Amino acid sequence: MAAKTIDFYFDFSSPYGYIASTKIDALAAKHGREARWRPFLLGAAFKQTGGQPLTDIPIKGKYSARDMVRTAKFMGVDYRQPSTFPIGTVAAARAFYWADANDPERARDVAKSLYRAYFVDDVNIGDAEKTVEVCARLGFDAAAVRAGLADQSVKDRLRAEVDAAIALGAFGSPYIVVDGEPFWGSDRLEQVDRWLASGGW
Amino acid sequence: MAAKTIDFYFDFSSPYGYIASTKIDALAAKHGREARWRPFLLGAAFKQTGGQPLTDIPIKGKYSARDMVRTAKFMGVDYRQPSTFPIGTVAAARAFYWADANDPERARDVAKSLYRAYFVDDVNIGDAEKTVEVCARLGFDAAAVRAGLADQSVKDRLRAEVDAAIALGAFGSPYIVVDGEPFWGSDRLEQVDRWLASGGW
Numbered sequence: 526m527a528a529k530t531i532d533f534y535f536d537f538s539s540p541y542g543y544i545a546s547t548k549i550d551a552l553a554a555k556h557g558r559e560a561r562w563r564p565f566l567l568g569a570a571f572k573q574t575g576g577q578p579l580t581d582i583p584i585k586g587k588y589s590a591r592d593m594v595r596t597a598k599f600m601g602v603d604y605r606q607p608s609t610f611p612i613g614t615v616a617a618a619r620a621f622y623w624a625d626a627n628d629p630e631r632a633r634d635v636a637k638s639l640y641r642a643y644f645v646d647d648v649n650i651g652d653a654e655k656t657v658e659v660c661a662r663l664g665f666d667a668a669a670v671r672a673g674l675a676d677q678s679v680k681d682r683l684r685a686e687v688d689a690a691i692a693l694g695a696f697g698s699p700y701i702v703v704d705g706e707p708f709w710g711s712d713r714l715e716q717v718d719r720w721l722a723s724g725g726w
Numbered sequence: 727m728a729a730k731t732i733d734f735y736f737d738f739s740s741p742y743g744y745i746a747s748t749k750i751d752a753l754a755a756k757h758g759r760e761a762r763w764r765p766f767l768l769g770a771a772f773k774q775t776g777g778q779p780l781t782d783i784p785i786k787g788k789y790s791a792r793d794m795v796r797t798a799k800f801m802g803v804d805y806r807q808p809s810t811f812p813i814g815t816v817a818a819a820r821a822f823y824w825a826d827a828n829d830p831e832r833a834r835d836v837a838k839s840l841y842r843a844y845f846v847d848d849v850n851i852g853d854a855e856k857t858v859e860v861c862a863r864l865g866f867d868a869a870a871v872r873a874g875l876a877d878q879s880v881k882d883r884l885r886a887e888v889d890a891a892i893a894l895g896a897f898g899s900p901y902i903v904v905d906g907e908p909f910w911g912s913d914r915l916e917q918v919d920r921w922l923a924s925g926g927w
Contacts, residue, residue, distance in 0.1 A: 573784055574783055574786050575783065582775055582777075584771075584774055585775050587895070588895060588908060599916075599917050599927065694788070707792075709789060716796065726796075
């Protein structure tokens with residue numbers, strides 16, 4: 526029987542999504558669960574909420590840039606502030622869903638490699654060709670990935686996933702749902718842990 | 727010699743400010759510090775950042791209302807969502823600075839009682855007369871408090887404190903500054919703890 530899942534929504538340009546991504550599988554496994562990785566597009570969610578990229582906000586932006594680096598270090602996560610930030614993440618998210626359709630066992634590896642490329646190696650995965658290169662380094666055929674990014678079924682899948690995430694209430698990244706209970710932010714992982722242990726409090 | 731301080735900026739209408747207020751003194755004392763309580767007006771900060779009360783934001787608002795209650799319980803803090811939220815906090819903040827000028831040892835008690843009245847007993851401290859009542863229950867003379875709220879020097883003090891907080895970068899509540907390092911949110915108390923222990927990481 527497949528393990529019960531928890532849902533992990535994230536945007537590939539989200540520092541706190543990246544931080545959570547390095548912890549979520551172990552956290553789920555600790556409680557006999559599996560994390561279902563679901564990249565979505567924060568820009569689409571922001572249209573609903575009037576949100577905007579953290580670092581673009583006056584005053585708060587400067588704090589946030591500092592907090593991203595500090596929080597990653599606090600949590601023991603490799604992190605380097607990307608030189609281009611934020612970025613569009615359509616190509617990265619499509620690459621994930623293309624892999625999910627073609628080699629589902631490895632879709633998570635694609636996500637982890639894309640996140641690491643962006644937040645550790647300063648590769649601008651907003652550039653579709655860079656996203657293709659990251660996948661190719663994992664052994665995927667570059668031409669097949671490139672074709673996947675342009676494939677209508679992949680485009681439709683991403684659109685459907687984004688719509689579903691937003692319908693569910695995902696307004697930020699990471700957005701983690703445990704048995705219907707939503708948790709926003711890498712700073713809610715402790716609450717996720719306790720919720721998984723106790724089913725609430 | 728007076729203990730070295732840490733600065734604790736908060737708005738009286740802020741749930742996360744209230745949650746942090748129940749922890750900040752013990753946290754500071756653990757490291758031989760004293761917390762300097764500094765109420766300010768988040769509305770004034772929002773004019774700089776384009777921020778707005780959390781619960782007013784589409785989608786995010788609904789999540790936030792849930793997170794406030796859940797986080798308080800997670801942290802073992804008495805909490806009841808106020809029936810009027812958010813509220814203007816000019817009277818409450820003036821009461822604090824009036825007490826600070828007249829009976830500084832007890833200004834913190836005023837803040838704690840105001841917070842508890844609002845977030846546990848559902849007293850609308852946005853109403854100046856309710857703020858006076860909270861102070862009167864602490865033994866302050868109601869007429870003296872009432873006069874204090876209208877006193878020009880108290881008004882000027884609050885304005886100066888708000889300007890100083892905003893100049894320092896306080897865009898949210900709580901906003902805690904340790905030796906120049908800013909931390910935003912009750913979910914950053916663990917980072918404050920480690921920063922106080924180690925002077926950074």
